[in-house]
Amino acid sequence: MSDKKPIISPDSEGISNGTRRDFIKQSSVLTAVALTPGTVVHAASDHMDEQIAAVFEKMPLKMEVNGKPHSLQVEPRSTLLDILREQLDLTGTKKGCDHGQCGACTVHVDGHRVNSCLTLGVMVNGKRITTIEGLAKGEELHPMQEAFLKHDGFQCGYCTPGQIMSAVACIREGHANSEGEIREYMSGNICRCGAYPNIVNAIQEVKAGGQAV
Amino acid sequence: MKQFQYVHPASQAAVLDAIAKPGSKIIAGGTNLVDLMKKGVMSPDKLIDINNLPLNTINTSPNGLHIGALTLNSVLSENSLVLDKHPLLAMALKAGASPQLRNMATVGGNMMQRTRCAYFYDTAMPCNKRAPGTGCGAMGGYNRMHAIFGASPQCIAVHPSDMCVALAALDATVTIAGKKGERRIPFTEFHRLPGEHPEMDNHLAAGEMILGLDIPDNNFSKNxxxxxxxxxxxxxxxxxxxxxxxxxxxxxxxxxxxxxxxxxxxxxxxxxxxxxxxxxxxxxxxxxxxxxxxxxxxxxxxxxxxxxxxxxxxxxxxxxxxxxxx
CATH class of the missing domain: 3.30.390.50 (CO dehydrogenase flavoprotein, C-terminal domain)
Known part of the structure; x- marks a missing residue:
């Protein structure tokens, strides 16, 4: 894209491609950061020069994941999906399309299912996250996990964590009252192996069982 | 994704200050904007998260039903006032996106979403909406999804929203805030035709934000x-x-x-x-x-x-x- 420009480029070529204004902005940011101790930058984060925060500052992120509090430093552009997988090593949540089209990355934020690939980490500060790793109680699987095993609700398994997180939400939301309703409310989770009939059966069984999910 | 600054202002005045600067972009649910930023289609220098603002209310008012701009699509689609007064809106909302996306997407963000034209999304292709003056890839390309009404030689993209179609039919009005105060416009005049400036999707001016919508009472709910x-x-x-x-x-x-x-x-x-x-x-x-x-x-x-x-x-x-x- 024509207006795409590097904010900071380590080589002279990047700077020469930018405008004079960019260069001045970049140099002053570099200078400011070089001269400012990290603690000062951090303490002043609420009032600091916007340009400094824009380029260098990682932001604090506090969130509870599967019942455990975490205090992290993240780039504003890091998605919740990448933070879960890369910083917290919770690799159960899968990266499928990375564009909100497949549902493999589905997690619960404050109890509601969302696409973690389109969620910026900084925007879930203070929130409660549940991933596939947080459903089981120790060695005891969640009823939906049991039902997916029993009904063979997967083949390759890549979409399964997202399917299960979505399936649990589907019942909690009250949208699992018929096969048609389940299919509609599971439409945000794509399964390329085509395990849909078995997924629907698993959800129907859990729903009929009446257990708390 | 290009780096950007993220701020989370506590007041509407602070949001209006922040969005007055070029390169700033409001983020609410982010379902479309984050996607476009990953693709390099949009690359704001600064994101202004408006989720601190008290704009997620749904209530009856002298103007009919008021809906705050930060109301989630999922919440709106299941709201009892909406189901009772304007079931058309609930139907349209449920026809859009997926349950996960509706749990993130807001009313204001739905209005602001960009076209899904494949040539707009593909930064290797010409697109007058993404990069004015480069031409229209869709005009002589694979234009199966494209416009049959109101297009211009510069752009044949379509607006992707379902919610907005219902709101246009229901004579909603949009309340917009800027530094000079608030203004209200009919929903049907919020979005615009491409004309000579397909880069502009709507009539929201630079430095303005959507506060909410009002849908007048009507007798359409049964039919x-x-x-x-x-x-x-x-x-x-x-x-x-x-x-x-x-x-x-x-x-x-x-x-x-x-x-x-x-x-x-x-x-x-x-x-x-x-x-x-x-x-x-x-x-x-x-x-x-x-x-x-x-x-x-x-x-x-x-x-x-x-x-x-x-x-x-x-x-x-x-x-x-x-x-x-x-």
Whole structure:
């Protein structure tokens, strides 16, 4: 894209491609950061020069994941999906399309299912996250996990964590009252192996069982 | 994704200050913006998260039903006031996106979403909307999803929203805030046709933000229907969609509201068809005539000529559902 420009480029070529204004902005940011101790930058984060925060500052992120509090430093552009997988090593949540089209990355934020690939980490500060790793109680699987095993609700398994997180939400939301309703409310989770009939059966069984999910 | 600064202002005044600067962009749910930033289609220097603002209320007001800009699509679609007064809006919302996305997407963000034109998304292709002056890849390209109404030589993209089609039909108004104060505009005048400036999707000026919507009370709740035709049964953008609302008195249509999605750069209100239906009996023949009137001026491109047949059939079918004929 024509207006795409590097904010900071380590080589002279990047700077020469930018405008004079960019260069001045970049140099002053570099200078400011070089001269400012990290603690000062951090303490002043609420009032600091916007340009400094824009380029260098990682932001604090506090969130509870599967019942455990975490205090992290993240780039504003890091998605919740990448933070879960890369910083917290919770690799159960899968990266499928990375564009909100497949549902493999589905997690619960404050109890509601969302696409973690389109969620910026900084925007879930203070929130409660549940991933596939947080459903089981120790060695005891969640009823939906049991039902997916029993009904063979997967083949390759890549979409399964997202399917299960979505399936649990589907019942909690009250949208699992018929096969048609389940299919509609599971439409945000794509399964390329085509395990849909078995997924629907698993959800129907859990729903009929009446257990708390 | 290009680096950016993220701020989370506590007040509307602080948001308006922050968005006054070039390169700033509001983020609410982020479902479209984050996607576009990953693709490099949009690359703001600074994101202004407005989720601190108290704009997620749904309540009755002297202007009808007020809906705050930060109301989630999922919440709105299940709200009892909406289901009772404007079931058409709930139907349209549920036809859009997926449950996960509706749990993130806000009303204001839905209005601000960009076209899903593949040439807009592909930064290797020309696109007057993404990079003004580079041309239109869709015009001579694979334009199956594209506009049949209101297009210009610069752009044949369509607006992707379902919610907005219902709001256009329901005569909603939009409340907008800027540094100079607030203004209200009809929903049908919020989005714009591409003309010479397809880079502008709507009439929101630089430095302005959406505060909310008002839908006036009406007598359409018993006879309305949203019909969306798409390539798969769920979770796909519309080829054509129709919002139909009828007020029926003694078996005769007192007034009608009709709008189409998937056919133009903005929700496409069918004023001529509405006028025709006023005072008419609820017959399939009248619905077909209204649909034919709605198609005047339609223009197909190489791959979307099927919409010239699909659109009137969808209008008539939506009217049949709204009128209780099926």
């Amino acid at each position: 309305s229907y949203y019909l969306k035709v798409r390539d798969r049964q769920s979770y796909a953008f519309a080829l054509v969609s129709v919002a139909a609302a009828l007020e029926i008195q003694g078996g005769v249509i007192k007034q009608a509201r009709l709008a189409m999605g998937g056919v133009a750069h903005k929700p496409w209100r069918l004023f001529d068809a509405e006028k025709f239906l006023a005072g008419k009996a609820l017959t399939e023949e009248n619905f077909n005539k209204a649909a034919q009137l709605a198609m005047l001026g339609a223009k197909a491109r190489e791959y979307n000529a099927f919409k010239i047949k699909l659109a009137p059939a969808t209008i008539a079918e939506a009217l049949k559902h709204a009128g209780g004929l099926v």
